[in-house]
Amino acid sequence: VESKRPPVVSRRGIKTYQESPFLDDPFNDMTYGRRIALKLQNYSWYQPRGTHWDFNGLGLQSAWAHFEHSVLPRYISKALASRKNASVGLDDDDGDDWLYSPGQNKGSQERTGDLQRAEPGESESPTKLYSTLSTPLSQMGDFGLGVGLYFSSLRAIALISLVAGLINLPNILYFASDVYSANQPDVNFLLKGSALCTEQVWVPCPTCPIDKYENSRDRIAGTTTVTPDGELQTLMFAMKNTCDGATMNVGIVNLATLGFIMLATIALSAYQKRKVVEFDEQEQTAQDYSIEISNPPKDATEPEEWKKFFESRFGVHTTCCTVTIDNDLLVKALAERREVLHQIEEKIKEGAAANTLSLSEYAAKVEHRRGLIGYIKSRISPGIPELVDRLTVLNQKIQGLAQQNYRATKVFCTFETESMQRDIISEMKVGPMTAHMNSVHA
Template sequence: MDQLGEFGLGVGLYYHMIAVVGLMLAAAGAINAHTIAYFKSGEYSDQQPGIEGSMQGSAICTERTGLLDYFTIMMLFGALSLLGLHQEAEAERMDVSEQTAQDYSIIVQDPDKDATDPAEWREFFSKFGHVSYVTVALNNGDFIQTLANRRSIVNSLMLETGGEGPLFERAMNVDKPMTRKEPLPCWKALLQKVGMASDVVFWHEKLREITLQVRAMGITKYEASKVYVIYEQEEGQRKCLAALTTGLIPALLESSTKISTSRKFRSTNVLKVEEPSEPGEINWVNQHYTLLYRAIEQSSALLFTAVLVGISALIIWATSLVDPVFSAAFISISNTVLPTIIKMITAKEHHLTDSAQQSSLLMKIIMVQWMNTAFIIYIIRPRPDLLTEEYVAQISKDAFTQPILLLLDLPGKLSHYVLAPMAKSQLKMNSYFLGSGWFLAERYSNMLKTVFVALYFSAIFPAGYFIAALAMFINYWVNKYCLLRIWRTPPPMSDFITKASWPHNGLQLGTGSVTSVTPDVASLGISAGSPLYTDFYVMESHHDPWKVRTGWWMTDDQKILVTLYSITAIVMTVIIAAAYFGKEAAFSIYHLFHGAYKPVGDTQGISYSDVAQIQAYVPQVSIPTIPHPLLATDLSKLNRDHISWSGDFDHYNLCSSSDLPDIKREDRVKLFSPCVHFVSDDHRCSIFAEAPEDPLTKAKSTNFKKEVAVSTNFKKEVAVSGTTTPINTP
């Protein structure tokens, strides 16, 4: 389990959480074992033996069972609280055990727009320690995305033509249009408008269009939007954050009393300095989008999601009036289609990091799944039919559907066994074996949905704890197999999305405690089709949700328990709201004016350059059809060992003559965010060798003194022999 953290802190914590939650649910099921046995026995109902499988052991909350359910909720409340603290400690342990670029770095959120020179930023931040890297993110996101789209079109042409030959050369000539020998059939023209049935001529026209866009955008002068600084020592980062951290409002108004004039950039700018996300999480295309723009965009997307959920609820309600079978069928379809639509909506949002985008996706998918799986069904279902055998089966079967679909990997099988053999070239066939895409947010949402359903119906279906626990362990191994065998390797993620899931954990526990005490649930029985205890179904209705609701038919012990349960549910809801929502709101307001910086763990005393395989903040953009990210910076001023992947970097670099053939190199590099490596004296060595003879004059060269920066995290054997000095270093 610890090794799974090497895929990123967020991925490691996901597997840790799913295993621990599975154990908690199994413990909750064990506590309710007596309740399940009682519901199965003839003492409760002689109709229970006629029901098969997991549907046995579900019924009303009576005086024999209510106390156990109450104890279970309290146990889960305490266990989830401890799990939250344990996860924080686990995240800190994982973070300290592996040195990453984040441990040495800071980000400037509001740089001067004309401050695009890395040397100027290095000089400013060097007062806190040696600066090893400076990356100035320009507001060139649209330009980079357009270049990446152009490269994707070129890649599609390579797949269609094999990447060589006169046809490929002809297709790459954008100054001369290509024509078809025969007119395109209507059906094929229609398919091409939706991105299907593409051919060489289709991609050639796309290449002509986007090349014109690139030429128009290549004359723009771009400005600084963010600055990433990496210190050689962790102490440098911590000193910087302790000295310069301030609130958002003082940074906007340039009026912080904490920051002296000497610590203002250019003596005027109160910088908004924070600890950044990991390099692999940065979305370099979206760095120039403002906080206000992103807030409006994400609020609109959330509102649109709520409208979709409302429409889905109306359809479920309408179909339930006609036939419950239609309603169940639509719920299954909705749970499959709506998350896909939501992923498309979230993909259009402009988040600064992948973790932020995953958290946005998590919130929307949870909204859909909780509503479809529990709330809507509970609201529209006639109370006497709430615990029919068909309904209980519907509650439990959903937990095992997703693991089966993940293992089947139907899109992957289609690519491997149908599309790949039909490929026209080796390159195109290889493109079908890149691995299936996946979202960590979707994995979290499915886990939370299973837990939510188990808690929501725990009072009437205690066996759901065991079903949910089994689902957790099955999902753990299925997800682990998919991570190592089926899915595309994800970029490393921080624990941001794990922290974002905790409010949902608290919310589902609070909701479960409230639903456990509702009198409608407390008065229902189970049978093959008719309810038990129908004499108790008629009870006084209260419209005040905070009033303790008891039935006239309850015994004194039951009324005491329901009253205790109601008070506990209210107190628990208040505690959860204060802990998960009030705390965040209070800190958000505090950070607006003061900011906050709290170091995690102790420094390790390891230099940035001494950490093996450590990354730098190298601007890049990912395209699904291309196996490696496309680099978007001048590679001559950085150490290529600090790029997050290995391969032909020059081939995957957008700052090249092949992508921008009409622009000179000195003008081309100004269009891209500069990333500069400043090597410290401790990691620099001077190599002197005998100057080689000039093959024309046979004279010794007088300008052969080379000072070569050698990173100590990559051992190099430098051979100095005679007149040659082979050195493989940037």
């Protein structure tokens, strides 16, 4: 398909246009949807406008390129040659919005055989779409811990099922032999080797009531006879399987399979925990190095005390520590004061002093000159006098709130390595009841 390149509007709205670097992707590297769309874009019934882009310079080709490079996951391909125009120059005004590519994730470490996931819109390095068939299992963690753990567990369960089936192979061969049920004639191929029995005989069953066999009437029958006394008597018969399935060998194989499943379940739990750590280490975030203490002592509000505690008790290096306190009223008052100051700055003349004394003097002059119309307007939209009054009230409120003592609510500590974080979590782990009671003797 001939690539007709539509221009792309610059990100900052300047009337300059850039060429999309993603329109020359190899045809075989595109999704099937994009291939079909590019094939059909020459037909008017598919593209009624008859052109490949709209009046803004963005059209079908650019939309598919944006979808594949900014929405679908891609990885850095070291084997591909550098693509022309793959980077946005310093003089290009940052490029268009959807071509903007932030720097690569510095935390991700590329190891031999691993794929390094590209950032959305990556244009400085050649990228390729993840393959649905050949993407290694070790890379599934790039799509989230849950996705990686799901496919790892799926593979482990498939292996467990295969081994359990091999252990059951003697039973399968026995059930499919002529010794058990004469090679199971007229049985579906998928049911061959199961415990399905095809050899049955009718036997007397005087204690079998018909009303208890409503769902299997084909396995019970009756006939009427005459007793020596001349009375009618109904004789019940039931269909009985003659296959010998309860043998010692069958029981031993079943017990062996059950024992293997129990051991495999325990091993699967350990395997999942190991994969969680492995996938977690591949994706480096601040959470991997940090802990959260949700029930700290109320008076432990100094970060330096927490830093000294962890370093002296566990011998670790605490990179940073943050203590949150319940000063919601103070924060709200500060935010409101900032908003009031912003409104005052918009109303006063540029270059005018914004200190408390100057604002009070300016507010007094405005209020003194205010007429009836100005007074009515101030009731609808606060003017300088009202804003200055509110600012004075907020300043006094903040001074009072700042003198209060606040209790600690949560503590966040970040350590130098992940192993330090895991060791501290392991050492400080307590039961839920102890944590709820905040017992210091646990």
